[in-house]
Amino acid sequence: MSKLRPLHDRVIVKRLEEERVSAGGIVIPDSATEKPTRGKVIAAGTGRILEDGNVRPMSLKEGDTVLFGKYAGQEIKIDGEELVFLKEDDIVAVIEG
Numbered sequence: 001m002s003k004l005r006p007l008h009d010r011v012i013v014k015r016l017e018e019e020r021v022s023a024g025g026i027v028i029p030d031s032a033t034e035k036p037t038r039g040k041v042i043a044a045g046t047g048r049i050l051e052d053g054n055v056r057p058m059s060l061k062e063g064d065t066v067l068f069g070k071y072a073g074q075e076i077k078i079d080g081e082e083l084v085f086l087k088e089d090d091i092v093a094v095i096e097g
Helices: none
Strands: 010-015 038-044 047-049 055-057 065-068 074-078 081-087 091-095
Touching (some): 010 065
Antiparallel strands (some): 010 038, 047 055, 065 091, 074 081
């Protein structure tokens, strides 16, 4: 895969697959599922540049598993892999543990 380095307060996230089997054991086809809003950070920028010129470091790092808004970010396909470019503000939570 090409090496990407997001700028400032942006992150690159690879979506994590959701369960495709219902509780009753029924397999759910791809066409009936929504895109997952959970992903793994594969790259993060250095942080937001504040009005005074200082940089506020990112609170996210490579490897974090995160939740983000359903319609957040910009989807792009690179080397056959679908990625989502998000601003740090689009991330609603980090999943720990």
